[in-house]
Amino acid sequence: MSREGAEPKPEPSGGPSIDWEHxxxxxxxxxxxxxxxxxxxxxxxxxxxxxxxxxxxxxxxxxxxxxxxxxxxxxxxxxxxxxxxxxxxxxxxxxxxxxxxxxxxxxxxxxxxxxxxxxxxxxxxxxxxxxxFRYQVTPRVCxxxxxxxxxxxxxxxxxxxxxxxxxxxxxxxRYAAELRNWYWRDMRIRNGGNPGITLAKHQTPYPSTKVDQCSDRADVDGGGNFGRVARYGLMSDWIRSIAQQHVSGIPVIAWLSFFKLFSDKADLDQITDTIESELHKFVAEDDTRRESLADAFARIVSMLKGESLEE
Incomplete structure (x- = not known):
């Protein structure tokens, strides 16, 4: 439910006019x-x-x-x-x-x-x-x-x-910049925070350099989250679709989960024990891809142990 008097959520414009010569x-x-x-x-x-x-x-x-x-x-x-x-x-x-x-x-x-x-x-x-990445450019510079x-x-x-x-x-x-500012104000108001945004001094397209004068700034942003595009829903569906794309026959999300095990500096034996439960998150017990996924994970474990992947 929208708040009474709330700023309307921006929508894409469809790009330049169909009458634009380019x-x-x-x-x-x-x-x-x-x-x-x-x-x-x-x-x-x-x-x-x-x-x-x-x-x-x-x-x-x-x-x-x-x-x-x-x-x-x-x-x-x-x-x-x-x-x-x-x-x-x-x-x-x-x-x-x-x-x-x-x-x-x-x-x-x-x-x-x-x-x-x-x-x-x-x-x-x-x-x-x-x-x-952070996207802080002011809408009118687009x-x-x-x-x-x-x-x-x-x-x-x-x-x-x-x-x-x-x-x-x-x-x-421009839509991405407008949606960012709308999201920030809406989110801060709902959470009882300061929704203020100081708009950039530069307000026309194609500034000569990417300097502070063409970036908007949140008045209060202790967490440094203003401009984090991935946080306000603009690309959520796309991010989920990328997670399901296959690399070497394995979903990106499966590779990512596997590498996170190593980033936590877990013991290799511990990691090996965890692989079985990780597999269940991505493929069903009777899915033939499960065997392929297990093989791929095993090859990476072998590499980390210093064994050849050519075997």
């Missing part, structure tokens, strides 16, 4: 984003990596993977610019600006930036089980065509190999 470009870029996991290429390759360090990967590789995503979008030009109308434009990552990926050109007499993507990478086997995109990734061989993209999360950048 609307087809906007729609085609979205198609390219969804197509990217199948076409993604990177020179990154991880080997000789300890499975016990699996949760450090997001910090170690996040920026490099985001760079590879931008290169991938430019390689998919035939998807978002099939007729060559935007040949002088390219996606460019500017890590200290908002949005941090922009479709830009330096050609005189051309609009310098047509749209932007605030790009986030998320290692899908991170310990938290959800993206932890142009109509700007997007917030989160690309989850895993390693092709779980604890080794090349980064592999999973299905992305995509939403309107």
């Amino acid at each position: 609307r087809k470009l906007y729609d085609d870029v979205i198609q390219a984003i969804y197509a990217l996991p199948e076409e993604f290429e990177t020179s990154l390759h991880i080997s000789d990596f300890r499975a016990t360090d699996i949760f450090t990967l997001n910090t170690a590789l996040g920026a490099s993977i985001e760079d590879s995503v931008v290169r991938g979008l430019n390689r998919l030009r035939e998807v978002w610019d099939a007729d060559g109308k935007y040949a002088v434009y390219r996606f460019e990552r500017q890590s200290q600006a908002f949005p941090d990926v922009r479709l830009v050109t330096e050609v005189p007499d051309k609009e310098p930036c047509l749209m932007g993507i605030e790009l986030k990478g998320w290692f899908a086997m991170s310990k938290e089980g959800e993206p932890t 142009a109509d065509a700007d997007l917030l995109v989160v690309f989850p990734w895993v390693l092709s061989d779980v604890v080794a190999g090349a980064p592999k993209l999973l299905n992305p999360f995509l939403t309107e950048a």
Whole structure:
């Protein structure tokens, strides 16, 4: 039940006007984003990596993977610019600006930036089980065509190999910012807290740098939770869907539960004893996948004991 006089919950706008001259470009870029996991290429390759360090990967590789995503979008030009109308434009990552990926050109007499993507990478086997980035940009700094995109990734061989993209999360950048502020105010009022938000000084799209003047700030935020996108329901369904995607034939959520056993520094014998109960959480007793899951877990245990996986 909504409170009397409560601020209405924001809704997506549907993107820029259908009459906008670049609307087809906007729609085609979205198609390219969804197509990217199948076409993604990177020179990154991880080997000789300890499975016990699996949760450090997001910090170690996040920026490099985001760079590879931008290169991938430019390689998919035939998807978002099939007729060559935007040949002088390219996606460019500017890590200290908002949005941090922009479709830009330096050609005189051309609009310098047509749209932007605030790009986030998320290692899908991170310990938290959800993206932890903070999104604090003020709504009005988001142009109509700007997007917030989160690309989850895993390693092709779980604890080794090349980064592999999973299905992305995509939403309107302004809507995500509006919903964040609405959620914060609503949640704080319901809990008897201070709902105040100090809006950013900068209120127009495409600031030159990502500095404090384009970020909103909660007046009271002792836990540092303002801007935690995963906390206000925007991507809950998507996070659950990623948890069920298979990597090497095993659901992400099963791998994550397994790695958490090691992160707690449990004794290997203790871990082995726990595996049986963990299996029951993900597959039924009579499901043939249970055997595959047990085998996969056993291989990781062998690796941690220093045994060869080639046997």
